[in-house]
Every structure is written in C-alpha cells, then in structure tokens.
Amino acid sequence: MSNLSVHIDGRELSVPAGQTLNDFFKDHEDLRNHDAVAAYLDGEVIDFHTALPHGGTIRLIMADSPEALPIIRHSTAHVMAEAVQRLFPGTKVTIGPPIENGFYYDFDSEHVFTPEDLRAIEKEMKNIIKRNDIFERSMVSSEEAKRIFREKNEDYKVELIEDLGVDEVSFYTQGEWFDLCRGPHVPRAKRIKAFKLMSVAGAYWRGDENRKMLQRIYGTAFATKEELDEYLNFLEEAKKRDHRVLGKQLELFMFNDEAGAGFPIFLPRGMRLRTVLEEWEKKEHYKRGYEIVSGPTLLKQDLWVRSGHWDHYRENMYFTQIDETGYGVKPMNCLSHMLIFKSKTRSFRDLPQRYFELGLVHRHEMSGVLNGLLRVRAFTQDDAHIICMPEQLPGEIKGVIRFVQDVMNIFGFDYKLEISTRPEKAIGDDEIWEQATNALKSALDDLDLPYEINEGDGAFYGPKIDVKLMDCLKREWQCATVQCDFALPERFELEYVGSDNATHRPVMIHRVILGSVERFLGVLTEHFAGAFPLWISPVQAVVMTISEKSVDYGHKVAETMQAAGFRVEADLRDEKIGKKIAEWREQKVPYMLVVGEKEAQENRVAPRTRSGETLEPMSLSDFMQRMQSEVDSKAL
C-alpha cells in the first residue's frame, strides 16, 4: 500500500493508506489532538475513525469551536435514539439531525412520550455514554443496508435509503447500536459532556402533513457543562421577558376565549404605548412625503378576484355577504390604495404617490400557529403603497430602506436583510419578476448593504426585501418588508400621463416598517423586558404619597403632570412607601415621585429612577423639564 502525504500544523507527514486519524495520532503523540471532535481534510469533514480517503491538509475541529457543536449534537442524538429504543422496544427511528439550538430525533412509537420519560431517557443516555463507545463509521451497500433495516422493521430507514438512490451508504455504530448516518461524529461517547432533553412535540414524517405524525424529542448539547448552563439561563431570561407574561403583568393587552382566538384586545396601558408609537409613526411618514389614507375593512369579493387574492390567498381570508353581494375582509390594504390612485387622472408630475395607512387586516391563520401578539388573526399593518414610474423604483426602494434604518436605530435594533424571489404560485411573467428582483438588489447594492437570497420565498405578486431585526437576546424577528409589484398595477390598469402625453403603467411598492404593530409591540416588550424607554412607556411616572397627610398634594402633582401631557398615575393609597415602591417596580415604571409633607411644603418631588437611584428632591417644573428632554431625545 502506498503512503499518503498529510499536512498538519505546518508539518508534512507520511501516512500509510487506510489509516484513520485516530491511528495517525497514536503514531504521532507529539501532535496536539486532544479535544478535537473531527477534522477537515482539504475542507471536507472527516471523523476520527474514518480511513483517510486521500492525502491533503488536515485542520482539526476543536471541541470549543462553533463548528464542533453540530457534530457533538448529532452524536448526542444518536445516543438518545439508542436510549429510546432500549427503554421503549418497538420504537422505530427516523431522522435525528442537529439544529440551531440543539438536536432532535423523530420516533414512531406506540408509547406516548411524557416529560417524565425524558428524565428516564437522559439517565439511560448517561449509562450509554459511560460505555464510551467509539462512533465507528462503516460503508454498506444500499441493498445490504435495506436488508438489515427491513429485518429490524425500520421501514423509515429503508425509505430513506431508497430515496438516497446511491449504491453505498454509511453506518455509524456505537457498541451494539447503529444508525444510517452521513456523519461525522465525535470520536468517542465520552466527548458528550453536557446535554439535556427539552421537550416532546409532534412532527410529520418528512414535514408532510399527509404523512404520519411522529413524536419528536428535542434536546440540546454543548461542549461543556458551563455552556449548557449558560444556554439554559438564556432560556430562563427569555421566559422572564415573554411578552405574553409581561403583557398580563403590565396590563397591556389580553385575549378572551369568548371573543375568539388570535384577536388581541388592548387594555388602556397597552393602548397608551400603541398610541405613542402610531402618532410618532404618522409624523415620520408625513416628513417623508407620504399621505395618510384609510380604506374600509370589507371590500367586494369581485375586487379580490380581480387582484388575484381570490386565486392565491383565499384560504387565508374571511368572506361574508351583504344583501346578495359577496364581500371579503381585507387581509392587506393595497386595494383601497389602488382605488385612491385611480380616483383621478395622474400626471407623471404627481408621482410618486405614497399612501400610508395603519390598516387593520384579518387573516385566517391556522389555530396551531397563534402565539400571543406575535401571531394573530387581526393586526394593524403600518402599511404603505408607493406608486411610481419604473425609473423611480430604485430611488423609492432606497428611501424605504433608509426609513427602516432610521426606525431600527431609534429602538436600538440590529437587523439583516434578505431578498426573496419568485415562489411557485405566482402571477406575472418571468421577465417582470426578474426586473423587479434586480431593482431590489441594486437598491441594496447602492446602499452597500449585505443581504441573503431566499429562493422562492416571495409574495405571489412580487419579490421582496425582508428585514429581520435582532433583539437584545439575538433572536430574529420578521418585521419590515419591501415588496415590488408589477402585477397589481396591471390588473387594476393603473395609469399616469407621461411627459409625452401618452398613458403609462406605474409600478407599485408594498412596504411596512414595523410590520404588524401588534407583533412589533410584542417584540418591543421582550426586547426591553417590559422596561420601555420613557418616551413610549405607558406609565411614565407614578406619584406616591408617604402618608394620607399628603394626598392633596400628591393629587395636585399628578394632575399638573397629566395636564402637561405626561402619562402619570397617582398612588395615594394608605400603604407604606416601601410597599408602593415594590409594587410599582414590578410595573417597571421609569420614575417614581415620592411626595410627603416636606415636598408638599416646598412644592417639590423626590424622584426615584427605575434603576433604584434616588434623586435630590427638585421642583416639579424642574422635574418635568428633565423628563421632557428625555422624552424628546427618545433615550433608550
């Protein structure tokens, strides 16, 4: 057998053919390989127990590198699958990949897995890990592999092999147990040092709702116990910020089963927050040359047929009848805006027309996807349609993106951009799609903004730029979107008169900045953990009295501030100041104004900040000035 030439750590070494990395490191104990989970051989991932297929440059994947995580998690999934099959004989295995925050494995089992089972499975996994098996790779012909799995009644695996359509497949064996798997895996089971099973959920075989519902067990694994704990803490932190919990605690919004699922009801404090946001947004739109318009919730069904919604979006819409005529509840605001454009003859001098509407839309979402304010059936879009000449398109798109940037900066959100291209179900010919997609790309290129491409993820009427904002816990949220539309102007025969006195067809941009006001409020709540910046805070200050002797003064302070336009509450209860502070702290109010006999005499307030700092008593007017400048600066 010939030798292979291997580069590692800047050295060139000769290795007999057929050797594995493991063999190799045994022969070269001077080389550091401790805590590597796998390696790259000329860029191709290879594990420790696989014979080197050829020579080349080896780069180790150390356990503490981000690349190691999916490998560790994948191996953990295998261990879990073995544990499940040991504890619940007859369970069939399907697939078990690593995912963003861990891994899962889908099982087909008579037994219904419970949270208690997860603890038992974890225990069994620990026993398996103790054996410290090698994850050994072997190649098997597809025919032989199918025979083996058929014998074990693992029909899902047989199906997988058939669909792979290759002559040979790889197996990974740990002790007695093995699985069809591409790999790579960690060298030995003891490399799995920190894992936890998280939850059980239903999942369709191959994600197809027409196929069998399997049971999916989710788990996570990290290179070290510390990292696992850090992740679990992160989950705890996220739970504390849950907008559904905070929404109740801060009395922002509610749901009611008699009103219906997915229909949020805004409480006074939530509405204060919303009003501030919406009024601010209206001003920002006027500043940027938009006109505010408003259309009805119901429009005739024929109009929805004409727009294409009937053919492409019907299953998400609600319909009703008035007298003999069918009407549809709007799931989008564009139709009225097009009718507004058509309401008179437009000259090229009038373009672009920018129509903005805080429009309440209804969409029939599947019951299983509803989630607090983040996924509802009725929501308000900060929606605008820009109708312009084709040559104005790039400039308008850039304007929208700058608008998005401004808004994201105000709230301190980081964000990234994605362009989505033509989906399967679409209207308009390929040429138009390409033109529109290029307009979006060139706008982002001109602004020097990086973006990813999402093939086939566009709306049915045009490609789009999606803005994914990232909150302070690094979670991504879809909010702003900019969509190009050549189809609807065509369908509605929108026209303008050009400088040549001929009629031309304009193009349309659909765009939202916050997306859904409801969702944005949910995201904001989680981002700030309910401690909103002063300028949007539903309760900006609470006046609290030391004793009943100061009730009149406390009342006066609150009234004065309210008259000055601040959102203020008065806590005049016969309770000790410590208790009032404790309670309002839970409400995350930015300022508490303590007033007692001293303050009443001197016409002052004693402010306490949300962070717990007690400020020197100051006159009410000084305090209001201080507050106003903080509001004006929109400080975070």
Next chain:
RNA sequence: GCCGCCGUAGCUCAGGGGUAGAGCACUUCCUUGGUAAGGAAGGGGUCGACAGUUCAAAUCUGUCCGGCGGCUCCA
C-alpha cells in the same frame, strides 16, 4: 388543521368520585409609616362549555372552546 400537554377565585397555583383551598389582589377597620411588601377582619369560584357514565362528577369518558410546545405557514 395535525400530535402531545394543559384549563380550579382578578393573578399565581395546590387538591381531586361524596359537592373547594393557599398566597397576592379586592373591601372595611387599625396604623400615618420616608425609598423592595405593617396588622386584623371580610367578600369572592355553577373547578373552560356542553353531553354521557354513576346513587353521587370539579374529579371518569366524549365533543367543543381556549392556552402552551412543536409540525406547517407568515406581518
């Protein structure tokens, strides 16, 4: 929509085939207290809804409504 879990006072939750409990909140009284919860008494629930089983259902079964975690889809 599908799979699993869940629904008890305004909130958070305990209990569980013989007719309901705690803490907080609420009301009243005592207390007049200076920056993270003073004390006492009291009121409040057809145990999500509707059927069924049973001498008896909040508890068991079924259907529906709603919530949570996923699958899938989207703002």
